[in-house]
Amino acid sequence: MDYKAIVIGSGPGGYTAAIKIAQLGGKVAIVERDLVGGICTNWGCTPSKAMITSAKYAKFASEAESYGVLNNGFKIDFERVVQRRDEIVSNSRNHIRSLLDHWRVDILHGEGEVISNNTVRVKFNQDNSEKTFETENIILATGSTPHTPDFVNSDENDNSIVSSNRLVSIKELPEELTIIGGGIIGLEFSALFSHFGTKVRIIEYMNRCLTGMCGEISEEIQKQLVSQGIEILTSHKVLSVKEGKITVEEITTGATKILDSQMTLVATGRDPVFNTQSLDHVGIKYSKKGIETDSKMKTNFENIYAIGDATGHSVLAHVAMRQGIIAAENIMGQTSEMNYDVIPAVVYTLPEVASVGVIPEDMSGVKEVKFPFSANLRATIEGHDIGFVKLWVNTQTQTLLAAQIIGDYAGEIIQAYADIIALKLNISNVTNIIHAHPTYNEIVKNSLEFALGRVIEYV
Ligand SMILES: Cc1cc2nc3c(=O)[nH]c(=O)nc-3n(C[C@H](O)[C@H](O)[C@H](O)COP(=O)(O)OP(=O)(O)OC[C@H]3O[C@@H](n4cnc5c(N)ncnc54)[C@H](O)[C@@H]3O)c2cc1C
16 A cells, blocks of 8 residues: 555645644645645635735724824725735645645645545646555545536636636726625625725525524624625525626516626535546445535545535535544544534624524523623724624523624634533533633623623623
């Protein structure tokens, strides 16, 4: 055998798994046909958050006068935004490459294909040569790609339609942008481009955006986005997108209209990536949703694993990373199982939205509370007092079931609630922990105290 494991795909799932195997003493190779770091580093998390950071500074600049800072107007230098974004992406990619080098993971630049349960063929990018490697285990970490619905013009020359890949590597600021899909990716792009001055419109089929969140949070984020100048059309079904024209049907009335759209992003979800021919040939089970795995991340083969977006469990980098660790540990003789119960999710809009846990369908014995950012001193001092936390608490066990937040730094605050849920902590005990004052994290203690009916800072 050439390797203990070959990992196909170097996104967050793939590189995490490869490094963990190496740390546990296994000889491992990673096959990547494109840029090291996968979607997350090159076309997802990193470039989008780098641009959102610049957008945040544009927001701060627009609000500076109310803080007593006169800036006599400000201007977006999008070339600099692009340069900063690209530097961050390249540094992040180099960092991952250096980690792989440090752990002596062989990086094979080319297309990987599973030939049998012990064989991977690599067609090298450099010279199209092919080589077959024998391996004890295989991990499929091949990621996902934007879903293209049938209503989208299939003509690839239609430049009015862009993918998220193109938007995160865009060099010129679009004047107008229509986003089809009011989910996480759609909302993040809407927030970032609107703060740069792009005229943004969102079209959503459902009657609200972010349908994974509770109604109050959806309503509040829509209100915030509209106040930033974004047009949101909910309950609108897109019938076709072609050459700068979008035909929509208003679901409640059935009326149709044609909207002009210079640039249209289709953000209606992602499809798992895998080579069906190879999976069929070897007999690896999959569905349209993704490659099938058990809780150890094993496919129907004892020594073939699948992780990350390719499994269709979620489209989150941190889930891919955890799955990577589970696969690696099982390969190296430990027994680890994936647990999907507590997965924090963050929407990097301005303000941010975050959630963790599951809102119970049966609300008996469950207390639902809402605690505002305006009752948090740090938030009011800094002028970030828009938003609130919603909690769902089991009153009998005094445990937290779910938390959802809209407000600045929601993505940072949510982890405390995730820990409380995952560790099944008694919330009364959590409120006895001293929290520094004034901090945003005091909202965790105070919201829990509010749920227990004994908060000091809010009535
Ligand atoms: C715009 C955008 C923003 C996002 N923001 C966030 C965020 O803020 N937080 C978050 O948690 N998630 C975010 N995501 C989702 C996140 O990027 C994915 O969940 C994550 O990248 C999945 O990791 P992965 O390891 O499964 O695969 P990927 O990162 O998709 O990587 C798969 C890799 O496999 C390679 N590959 C595929 N087939 C082969 C083959 N046959 N041979 C060789 N190589 C192959 C591909 O080239 C690719 O590099 C975002 C996604 C997008 C599109």
